Amino acid sequence: MGNAGTSSWLIWALLSAIFAALTAIFAKVGVSGINSDFATFIRTLVVVGVLAVIVTATSQWQPFSEISGKTWVFLALSGLGTGASWLCYFRALKIGEASRVAPIDKLSVVFVAIFGLLFLGEKLNSANWAGVVLMAAGLILIAWR
Known part of the structure; x- marks a missing residue:
């Protein structure tokens, strides 16, 4: 992969880090007044909504029947991991300082x-x-x- 491929993934990775940092700050403020699990639920609804808009706007929907069983299993496992991670992260943010929780995460x-x-x-x-x-x-x- 040449420089274009390298710079492309690097830009996306840096943007990911910036958004992850903002997520910690926004989540710490947002979780202060409600149950951390419910806060995670609200966050998840926002993520699903935004992704539905992006996939629709960019015509990226694919027939579910064309997705292999292996892909379904591993995406489901990834989703379970993400959910568990988010639940733990929001619980930690609820009781800890963002500047200490985020580095451990x-x-x-x-x-x-x-x-x-x-x-x-x-x-x-x-x-x-x-x-x-x-x-x-x-x-x-x-x-x-």
Whole structure:
């Protein structure tokens, strides 16, 4: 993949990080007055609505019957993981400080590296693993008081 492909994923990844940061701030304020599980439900409805508009506006709907069983299973598992993550995240934000909760949540990066190795056979070189260790240490130091 050339520079265009590299810069494309990098831009989307950076935007993801910015929106994730804003999500933590908005969620901390939003969850203050209601039950964290109900707050997660409202957030999910907003996400579903926005995605329905985007998929409709860009004509990306696909027939459900054309989606393989394997794809359904893994998307369902991903959805369950997302739901569990959001429920835990909102509960943590309800009782903790956003500046401490968000870094611990970002330990997911470390877990992705480990799970990618174990389940997907992805390989990281020693410099990559050093980065993973440094990220873990940095995230823990940010959250620790």
